[in-house]
Amino acid sequence: MPAPHRTSLHLADVQIADEFWSPRRETVRTRTIPHQEARLREGGQFEALLLKPRSHDDDDRERVPIFWESDVAKWIEAASYVLATTDDPELDAAVDKAIELLAGAQQQDGYLNNYFTAVKPGKRFTDLRDAHELYCAGHLIEAGVAHYEATGKTTLLDIVRRYADLIWLEFSPGGPCEGGYDGHQEVELALVKLYRATGERRYLDLSLLLTDNRGKAPFYFDAEAERRGDTGYFGGEWSPGGVYVRSGQRDREYNQSHAPVREQDKAVGHAVRAMYQYSAMADLALELGDQGLREACERLWDDLVTTKLYVTGGIGADPSIEGFGKPYDLPDHTGYAETCAAIGLVFWAHRMMILTGDAKYVDVLERALYNGVLSGASADGTKYFYGNPLASDGTVERSDWFDCACCPPNLARLLTSLEQYVYVADTEGLWVNLYVTGSARFAHGGQRVTVAQESGYPWDGAIAFEITEAEAPLPMTLRLRLPDWATGAAVVTVNGKVLPYTTDKGYAVLDRTWARGDRVELTLPMAPTLVRADPRVTSTAGKVAVQRGPIVHCVEEVDNAAPVPRLVIARSGELRTEHADGQDAIIAEGLVDGPPSDGLYATEPVSAEPTAIRTVPYYAWANRGKGTMAVWVRETP
Amino acid sequence: MPAPHRTSLHLADVQIADEFWSPRRETVRTRTIPHQEARLREGGQFEALLLKPRSHDDDDRERVPIFWESDVAKWIEAASYVLATTDDPELDAAVDKAIELLAGAQQQDGYLNNYFTAVKPGKRFTDLRDAHELYCAGHLIEAGVAHYEATGKTTLLDIVRRYADLIWLEFSPGGPCEGGYDGHQEVELALVKLYRATGERRYLDLSLLLTDNRGKAPFYFDAEAERRGDTGYFGGEWSPGGVYVRSGQRDREYNQSHAPVREQDKAVGHAVRAMYQYSAMADLALELGDQGLREACERLWDDLVTTKLYVTGGIGADPSIEGFGKPYDLPDHTGYAETCAAIGLVFWAHRMMILTGDAKYVDVLERALYNGVLSGASADGTKYFYGNPLASDGTVERSDWFDCACCPPNLARLLTSLEQYVYVADTEGLWVNLYVTGSARFAHGGQRVTVAQESGYPWDGAIAFEITEAEAPLPMTLRLRLPDWATGAAVVTVNGKVLPYTTDKGYAVLDRTWARGDRVELTLPMAPTLVRADPRVTSTAGKVAVQRGPIVHCVEEVDNAAPVPRLVIARSGELRTEHADGQDAIIAEGLVDGPPSDGLYATEPVSAEPTAIRTVPYYAWANRGKGTMAVWVRETP
Known part of the structure; x- marks a missing residue:
């Protein structure tokens, strides 16, 4: 049985009011999200949900709406996070309209994917490897949960529950897709979110089932390809989604289906797929107390951070697979380091911290967040890098949009939900992972507690905390992350007096009885x-x-x-x-x-x-x- | 009127008998040339000359025999150079057989190109830009001249003369191709060789005509493309030969047709095309005393050697055009430096030395020859580099052959005719450009003279010369090249006594009356x-x-x-x-x-x-x- 565990605070309980992130988040709200909505409208992503029948035209590969629900879903998810903390009726209405489109596109039995409804009817769940069907489902589920938690409305949650229920029927024992799993991981972590939001255990079971099906011999994708009469897998060819699919072992590594996930120990293949898989594994390890999944995550983490991590927190050096190269092969000019992959690393690292209570994961999260993630958008929030090379010969610049538009909305949903990465709470108290001016409100020992945080971070290492709300003496452990670059040199004072603190897994541990008005000052060394x-x-x-x-x-x-x-x-x-x-x-x-x-x-x-x-x-x-x-x-x- | 000028010695008058080049040349004779003959047989290059009608199949682009005569011609040319200095009846017979095939493929009116005879009849001379028709003609002419000079046989020379005569009719004023020129330069330098071999002035005129037509507005290639109904030139597309053709100015620069050649001052575009053009310009400048062409060559040379030359003598850094990049843009891992381009640089540099008497051209020739050219073949002479990067991440290796098989036979014809680069003679005496053990026989002042050369070059800088044949006192200037890396530190002795020499344009000038048995020793500093x-x-x-x-x-x-x-x-x-x-x-x-x-x-x-x-x-x-x-x-x- 899992122990009571650490959780992020709800978005509405965390205030971010600093000079670094707040203007960027406001840019996302006022410029990026509207810009992206306009692009999705122009690109046809919304229109496709009207399900006008169309034929698949190979010559117009980019226009085949093969993973367009994910673009819409990520946009709804980002907008929902905004709605969780900001009053924005116009945005609220725009989201409702998008959800109406999704409702209209959902089939009687709960199925919801316009490519297999309008373009290739009758072919659903026959190309799990390349068609991004469960990947889209996962993003829809994440959007549904975010929308529900932000607004309390169940309009989208109901839609995605019906779809998840259908997927359960398809993939559960005896179902037509028994033994199957997705070619682009995403639905597994989404199902854990759905389980947490609804309490419905079936979603957690389905997540574990898909996770454990992966990479088992005989290989599902081989059998599936044979059923389709698709021999391209072995010779290499362009899939309808514009992804080049290779043959043999490298193909399997591409989507991490080369071995059962519990046996994997090297970060290989497409980096975003890997991050989403590892994130789900960490979620499942936490929810189920599953030691095998936890140990696999720890092995994969060690491999990644000791051999395949750019100093910017970027990952996935090999452009030919949008994924991991060989150990230590981290070229600067040609390095890929996709924005989405760095974002995925943030997701995984956050889950690993929650699973283990170890700050080393947040060190990497912070490295990615402030560097390889943030580089993905221009200062004005309307131009994007898909890849983030560490050197330029003078020819590299950001683009307005991409045909494969995964990165811009991914960045938006990360920044608009940044609250969840700042603090973590457990029964002992509060863990501060990131230094961001604002506050955290949470319940502890039956009391409502608010801790205010203030600093000029990341430019200034002087960070102050104050207990601004506490009704009675408050026995509580406050853990402050000591970044790896600050090891041994951080100073803590409480109410003006230097406090010799103990450290545990990279946190300064301040275990005492607090009172309203207590003030903690943490000073991190900031020499370049x-x-x-x-x-x-x-x-x-x-x-x-x-x-x-x-x-x-x-x-x-x-x-x-x-x-x-x-x-x-x-x-x-x-x-x-x-x-x-x-x-x-x-x-x-x-x-x-x-x-x-x-x-x-x-x-x-x-x-x-x-x-x-x-x-x-x-x-x-x-x-x-x-x-x-x-x-x-x-x-x- | 041009002054009596410097010329290379005939191959048969130069002996190469050293430990560096001789084994390599023997490898070319005994392994490379037979290997290449076998590959041309397997590849269909010989069979195509039987002119079996076939349709052009776009899906089998590599198999379209669009410049296959050039492969056959370069093979004949290399074999002919071998026959010039070596008794090899088997090779002689193999060449005769290949010439029979060419004779059979030649049309009544002299035309000789199997692509436009068997695959696209009726389309000859309608795609000068991309179809490599005159390029093939040029290689056939070079082969015909080499075969004639080596063997005295006129079998191939007669064939190419008939073809050249036809080309003259096509391109001369009033002809159907008036104003035209080739998309891959080559025929211009070949026509100068044909003029020298036959004395027929028309061939020199035709070379000048094609050279001066190039790059004049309105652009011939635009009009030609319009006549073909080909709009690809402006949008970019794959030509039948597998060459990607771009639009606008960069397209014109690709084949150096962006400006009249006399106005060109930057080495741009496809490097092999550039080298062959500049070689022809130097030839014409020499034959015609044409100062405008000479000055253009000198400007282009300066641009190349000061901004676009690899330290290996490789040129053409940009793989996307097999050609020149921007000034100083000489990447090591991704640098192209095609073997054929370095060979082309040897051709041009040799002609520039003959034109100007300046050793600086031979400095570059020697740099290319010993480094960027020689790297093009494996030690055993049967594996090749098309590109010669200056760094490898461990993945680069030579190939057995190429679908576009230009480099291997080009390397063979260079090494088998190395004699012509060692010495140059003029009315004043002998110029020694390269240090290669062997001898040179030539006429001077009515005498037959032989100069023997001996050294362990390039490993040893002690080089000895002896007048081994001279009937009477011999007033003669002997010029010894002082390589740029040896400037100011070379020592010369004559008959054991140190000789204070004067230098002129990079040569030590030894002007005296010689007698048989005179011995000159040149010592070059060889410190790494x-x-x-x-x-x-x-x-x-x-x-x-x-x-x-x-x-x-x-x-x-x-x-x-x-x-x-x-x-x-x-x-x-x-x-x-x-x-x-x-x-x-x-x-x-x-x-x-x-x-x-x-x-x-x-x-x-x-x-x-x-x-x-x-x-x-x-x-x-x-x-x-x-x-x-x-x-x-x-x-x-």
């Missing part, structure tokens, strides 16, 4: 540092990255004396921080190679002049036109 | 050196290449303690040469990054251990399995 990668990462050999607090910096040509590859940071030089226009710049002492030689090649060493090298946060790059950029810059030995 | 690139070449920032004499080295993983990116060469360390198994290795003092860190990222500098870094000549890489490789290696400042 140079970071080096393991020498087995060949692309970063001889190079450093600049980091201050959780922010990984990069060097852009526009701020510097020469194209970025000509700059060298002095190993022992001073790193000076300059804060302006809402963000840090770090000024490093260094050299610039030059001047140009007489000819192209010479035997003399290239001369170098001293120069100041200016950085910006990586997330902020590519907002001032095109130019060379690099996170990793050469250093003098 | 570190080479750096202009800092504007961003891919080589902070890196060095190792060079000794003309040989550019590389570092392969198989010889070293770690994958190549983890190695660092000490800037002021000793470079020790070890000669074994017929080639140098350089052992450099350096460091190896490591050992691995605890986690993926750390703030501590990566520790480094001293190590010896072992190099091999770049041309010799990829003969011992797969592994990381780099020409450019980090150096300690």
Whole structure:
């Protein structure tokens, strides 16, 4: 039996009112979400739900609405999170309209997927591997739960329950899809959410069933392909969704169906699929106390963070599969690091923290959140990176939208639900995972408690907490995460006096009886540092990255004396921080190679002049036109 | 009127009997040429000449015999060069058979191209831009001239003369192709060879006509495409030959038809096309004393060697066009550097030396020949690189053959005609361009003269010359090239006494009256050196290449303690040469990054251990399995 466990607070119980995230979340509300709604309208995603019959036209591959419900669903989910904390009747009405479309598209028996209803009728659940059917179902379920929890309305929740009930019939023992599972994981974690929102155990069972079916021999996808008469799996071909499907083992690894999930120990294949699968595994391990799933998650985590994680928190270095490359193969120019994959890593890391109570997972969550996730959108919130390379030769820029529009709404739903990542509560008290000005309200020992948090984070390491609501003396453990970059150097005071604290799994543990007005101050060291990668990462050999607090910096040509590859940071030089226009710049002492030689090649060493090298946060790059950029810059030995 | 000019010696008058080239040339004769003949037989290139009617099948693009005559022609040309210096009756017979096939394929009016005879009858000379028709004609002409000069037989020469006569009718004023020119340059330089072999002035005129038609507005290729009803030129599409054709200016630059050739001043577009065009321009400048063409060549040369030349002599960095990238854009991993392009650079450089008497062209010729050309074939002569990148992540290896089989026979014809690049003669005497043990026989001042050359070049810089044949006192200028890497440090002795020599355009000028038995010794400094690139070449920032004499080295993983990116060469360390198994290795003092860190990222500098870094000549890489490789290696400042 699982012990009473840690949970995130409800969105409405967390206030975010800081200078870093609040303006970005407001941008998402006022610009990104309307922009995305317009794009979904133009793109046909809404119209497709009217289910006008159409034939499948191979020459117009991008227009085949094969996973369009997921775009709509993620947009509804993001909008719902906004509605959970903000009064926005116009948005509320827009969401209701979208839900009406979904209601109209749902079939008598609960089925809801316009591709298999209007384009390929009679073929439902025959191409689980590539057709993204359960993936769409999962996003619809997540949207239904978010909408219900935000608004109390059950309009979408009812729709997705009926659909989930149908899926249960299809996949349960004796059903037509017995032994099957999805080619793009997503529904498994969604079903756990649905179980939590409804208490209906069948959804949890279905999630476990799909999870444990995965990767068992004989392989379901082989049998399914044979039933379809599809031989492309073995020769490699474009699927209707525009995904290139390969043959054999690498194909199976692509969607993590190469082995039963409990036996997997290497992060392989498509990175988003992996993150969603691992997230579901962590959820199930928590809900069921399932030690086998937990240990598999821990093995996969270790493999990922020790061999396949960019310093920005990006993952999935290989563009050819939108997924993991070989260990230590983390190229900077060509690295993929899809925005959605970094978002998926946030999802998984959060669940791992809840499962284990270990801050090391939040260290990675924070690395991804402030860097590889945030870089996915432009400063004005309307242009996007699908991939987030760590270096540019000057040709890379964000796009307005994508035919495969997974990343923009994914980013929106993460930022609009950021509340859930800041605090975690359990019977002992409050865990502070992220440092974000605002407050947390929760129940503890029968009391209503509010803790206010205030700081200039991520630019300033001085963070204050105050118990602003507590009716009686309050025995409670307050845990403050000590980021990995702050290890051993964080100082805690309570009511002005330095408190020698104990630490546990990366948290400062403050276990005492609190009273209203008690004030805790945490000071994290914020000196900029140079970071080096393991020498087995060949692309970063001889190079450093600049980091201050959780922010990984990069060097852009526009701020510097020469194209970025000509700059060298002095190993022992001073790193000076300059804060302006809402963000840090770090000024490093260094050299610039030059001047140009007489000819192209010479035997003399290239001369170098001293120069100041200016950085910006990586997330902020590519907002001032095109130019060379690099996170990793050469250093003098 | 042009002055009496420098010429290469006839192949049969030059003996090559050294330890570097002779075994390679023997490999070409005994392995490469038979291997290529077998591949042309399997590939259908010979069979296609039987002209069995066949329809053009777009789905079998590679099998459309659109430039197959050029494969056959280059094979005949290479074989002919062998026959010029070697008695090989079997090869002689094989060539005769191939010529019979060509004779049978030639049409009544002289036309000879199986694609437009058997696959697309009635369409000849309607797709000059992409169909490689005149390109094939050029290779046939080169083969015909080579075969005639080697064997005295006119079987193929007669065929190509009839074809050239037809082309003259087509392209001369009033002809159906008036104003036209070829989409892949080649026939222009071939026509100059045909003029020299036959004395027929019309061929030289035709070469000049095609050269000067090129790039004039209104653009012939636009009008031609319109006549074909082909709109692909403007939208971009695959041509039948498998070449992607782009739109607008970049398309025109692709085949150097963006401007009249006399106005061109930047090396742009497809590199092989460029080299063949520039070679023809140099030929015409020489034959006609045409100052405008000479100056264009000099401008284009300067642009190429100061901004677009790899240290290996490779050119054409951009794989997407098999051609030139932007200035200083010389990536190492992804660099294309097609074998044929480096060979084309040898052709052009040789002609520029003959035109100008300047050794700087031979410096580049030698750089390409010993490095970026030679790397194109495996040590056993039967595996090939089409592209020659300067670094490998461990996945690059040579191929057995290519569907577009231009490079292997091109390499064969270069090595089998190497004689022409070693010496040049003029009325003043002999110019020694390359240091290759053997001899040169030529007429001077009415005498027959033979100069013997002996050295262990490129491994040893001590080169001896002896006048082994001279009937009377011989007033003659002997010019010895002083390679750019030897500037100011070369020593010359005559009959054992140091001779203070004058230099002119990179040559030591020895002007005296010689007698039989006179002995000249040239000593070139052969200390290994570190080479750096202009800092504007961003891919080589902070890196060095190792060079000794003309040989550019590389570092392969198989010889070293770690994958190549983890190695660092000490800037002021000793470079020790070890000669074994017929080639140098350089052992450099350096460091190896490591050992691995605890986690993926750390703030501590990566520790480094001293190590010896072992190099091999770049041309010799990829003969011992797969592994990381780099020409450019980090150096300690």
